[in-house]
Amino acid sequence: MNGGELSVTTPGEREIVLTRSFDAPRHLVFRALTTPELLKRWLGARGWNLVGCEIDLRVGGRWRFVHRGPDGSEMAHGGVYQEVIEPSRLIYTEMFDNQSYEGESLITQLLVEERGMTTLTSSVLYASQEARDTVLQYPMARGVSQSYERLDTVLADLRNRQGDTT
Template identity: 40%
Template sequence: MPVKSHPSFKISTPSDLENVITRAFDARRELVFDCWTQPEHLRRWWGCRGAEMDVCDVDLRPGGAYRYTLRMPDGSECGFRGIYQEIMRPERLIHSFIFDPYPHMPAEITVTFAERDGVTTVTERTLHLTKEACDDHLHSRLDVGAAESFDRLAEHLDTLTC
């Protein structure tokens, strides 16, 4: 079933090793960047609908680590972690990404924040080590989870900009 989300939400696969998610938000890029990197904001939007972030540890500096743990509606937990490699507020963020059940399949994520006329377009590029890892990521309901998460971010931004 297709995901209904904001018209600007798109997922593409420019190569066998990467997927790219884009979405526009009606907010300044400094605010979007802060919502992407600060625990008090991340807890409000990161993850699919119905998920609650029980752990949100962020050491936002090159070499610093992050760790998120989501409690899903069925009570199960999902953990995510990584190391920040580059932080250029409010333009770009590069970090490793590991989904705890698959520690052997790390990825590198580059997030860019581009603003025009008060609208910020976020581009999240995930680079995998293998085609199989990229395919697994794409078939893990990435479309649903990312769309819901990005919609939740838009809703959170609305509460901050009204």
């Protein structure tokens, strides 16, 4: 069941904010954002798969993801967790191995639950407006939307198999 459409806004010169609702309690959404086995089931645009996923979910802990595309090419990125408040907030840095823009990004993910629906707001703060504008030229919104559609399926499976008390 689809919780909603992806909203992409640019509230500041260096920021992109992505917002999407999911038909699941926030503890399940948080789990899907932070559990390697679950991330491998949904993270990536159509045709892309998460083939490497390391998470040390604690302040100062590192994370690293490796995605493989339909042509076999790989894209890797990682960072360090700055704040972990389960199940409501994650803050972490991000940098891609072959990044096309300068600087590290800071991502803040907020999860707000209302009547069993969770709204995930991801704010990405770039090092410069030029970096942000470079990212806006990519098909990021399409890729995130496709990824979140896959997440809808994973969340429905979690709710069906384990209930809302997981």
